[in-house]
Amino acid sequence: MSKSSAVANNLRAAVTPRAQHPVSRKSISRAAVKVLYGLKDAGFQAHLVGGGVRDLLLGLEPKDFDVATDAHPEQIKAVFPNCRLIGRRFRLAHVRFGREIIEVATFRASHAQGSDGETLDDGRIVRDNVFGTIEEDALRRDFTANALYYNIADFSIIDYAGGIADIENKTLRMIGDPATRYREDPVRCLRAARFAAKLGFSIHPDTERPIAETGSLLREIPPARMFEEVLKLFQSGHAVASFAELRRLDLLKYLFPASDADLKAGEPGFDRLIDCALRNTDKRIAEEKPVTPAFIYAVMLWPQVQRRAETYQQSGEPPVPSIFAAADEVIARQLLSTSLPKRFSIPMREIWGMQPRLITSKGQRAVRLLAHPRFRAAYDFLCLREQAGEDLGDHPQRWTQMQESAPANEGVSEKRSGSRRRRRPRHKRGGASGNKRD
Numbered sequence: 001m002s003k004s005s006a007v008a009n010n011l012r013a014a015v016t017p018r019a020q021h022p023v024s025r026k027s028i029s030r031a032a033v034k035v036l037y038g039l040k041d042a043g044f045q046a047h048l049v050g051g052g053v054r055d056l057l058l059g060l061e062p063k064d065f066d067v068a069t070d071a072h073p074e075q076i077k078a079v080f081p082n083c084r085l086i087g088r089r090f091r092l093a094h095v096r097f098g099r100e101i102i103e104v105a106t107f108r109a110s111h112a113q114g115s116d117g118e119t120l121d122d123g124r125i126v127r128d129n130v131f132g133t134i135e136e137d138a139l140r141r142d143f144t145a146n147a148l149y150y151n152i153a154d155f156s157i158i159d160y161a162g163g164i165a166d167i168e169n170k171t172l173r174m175i176g177d178p179a180t181r182y183r184e185d186p187v188r189c190l191r192a193a194r195f196a197a198k199l200g201f202s203i204h205p206d207t208e209r210p211i212a213e214t215g216s217l218l219r220e221i222p223p224a225r226m227f228e229e230v231l232k233l234f235q236s237g238h239a240v241a242s243f244a245e246l247r248r249l250d251l252l253k254y255l256f257p258a259s260d261a262d263l264k265a266g267e268p269g270f271d272r273l274i275d276c277a278l279r280n281t282d283k284r285i286a287e288e289k290p291v292t293p294a295f296i297y298a299v300m301l302w303p304q305v306q307r308r309a310e311t312y313q314q315s316g317e318p319p320v321p322s323i324f325a326a327a328d329e330v331i332a333r334q335l336l337s338t339s340l341p342k343r344f345s346i347p348m349r350e351i352w353g354m355q356p357r358l359i360t361s362k363g364q365r366a367v368r369l370l371a372h373p374r375f376r377a378a379y380d381f382l383c384l385r386e387q388a389g390e391d392l393g394d395h396p397q398r399w400t401q402m403q404e405s406a407p408a409n410e411g412v413s414e415k416r417s418g419s420r421r422r423r424r425p426r427h428k429r430g431g432a433s434g435n436k437r438d
C-alpha cells in the first residue's frame, strides 16, 4: 500500500486513498454504513475506527463496527431517532438497527491534553471525558493497529500512528511511551496479549518490555473488568493462543493466581487439562456452538478444588460435601482477582459436585443422574480429566454407553429435569457477558 501524506492540523496524517486499500463499503455492516452516512449528511465527520478497520485490512471478519465522529452525544442523538446515550465515564451513543448496535463515540482527547481528565498517583486514568480532535482521538488509543480511521467522506484510511505499516509487518506497537500507557490503564497489558494472540502479531520489544513491571498494576483493576477481559481472552476463538501469550508474558497470575501457582509448581496433568479445554472451546466457537465461562473456570480452579476437597475428606467429610466446601473457599479466593457472576459459578459448582457421583452412581441413581440439568457438562468435564491423563477407570466409557442407550436422549434434556427439580429461580439466559454453553 503506498500512501500520500496530508497535513491535518498540527500532525502529519498518512492518508491512504480508496484505490490503494482493500476496505470496501460492502464489507462493512449495513447498519454501520447507515450511521456513517447519517452523520456525514448531517454535516459531521464520520469514520469507522478501531478493530473494524484493522480486521478488514487483515482480511478478517470484524466482531463489531465502531464509529468515531466530531458530533457531540446530543448531536448524534438528534441525527438518529433509534439512539440511546450510555456510559458514565464517557458518554457514548448506541444506535440500534434491529439486533445490531453501532457504538458511536465523539473524538476524545487524552487526559494530558485537557483539563477534565483525572489521574491517580500511580498514573492510572480514572476520568477520561474530554472531547478532542481526530488526531487526539487517535493518539489516546492503545495500539497503532487500533488507531486507523476509515473516512466515509472519501473512503480513505487516515493513519496518525503508523498503524498501516505495523499491520503490514504484523507488529503490535503501543502508541506513545509504552510504560506510561500501561500505567494509565494496566488492562492494556492484557490487551497486548490478546491482540498478539488473535492477530498472530509479534509485540514490538519496546511495547513488550514494560509489561513485566507494570503488569502488577492489574491487581488494582476491579474484578468485574478483569472478568470481561477473561471472556475476551478465552471466548473469542483464540483461547489456546491467548493462554500461551498470557503465560509467556507472565500475566496469568493476575487473572488466576492460584492456577498460575499450580502450573508453576508442575501440578501433574494440569497443563494438558487446560490445553484440552481451550482447544475444545476454540473448536466450538469455530463451529458457532455456544461456550460458557463456567466450564473454563471449572478447569482453571480444579486442582485447587480437588486438593481442598481431599483435606475435608481426610477429616471425615463425605466426597460430595467435601467438594462443595472446597468450591466455596476456592471461589471466594478467585473473586478477589476476577468476578464470576452467580449464573456461572452455580453451574460450575455443580460440575465439580457431580464428579464423585459420576464415579460412584450405579443403577437407578445413575439413571437419575443422566437427567440432571448439569449432567452433560459434568460428563464432558469427566472426559476432559481422562484426556488429560487422570486414571478414572472405565467410568467415562460407562457414561458414554449409558447415554447412547438412553431412550432418544430424552433423559439428558436439561429443560425437562430442570423444571422438575428446580429449587432456585431460573438463571438468566445469555446476558451481556458470556454465552450459554449447553
Ligand code: ATP
Residues within 6 Å of the ligand: 049, 050, 051, 052, 063, 064, 066, 140, 141, 142, 143, 146, 147, 185, 187, 188, 232
Ligand atoms: P475486538 O473488538 O476485535 O476485540 P477492538 O480493537 O475493536 O478489538 P475494543 O475493545 O472493541 O477492541 O475497543 C475498540 C477500540 O477502542 C480499540 O481498537 C482501541 O482503539 C480503543 N480502545 C479500547 N480499549 C482501550 C484501552 N484500554 N486503551 C486505549 N484504547 C482503547
Ligand code: MG
Residues within 6 Å of the ligand: 050, 051, 052, 063, 064, 066
Ligand atoms: Mg471492537
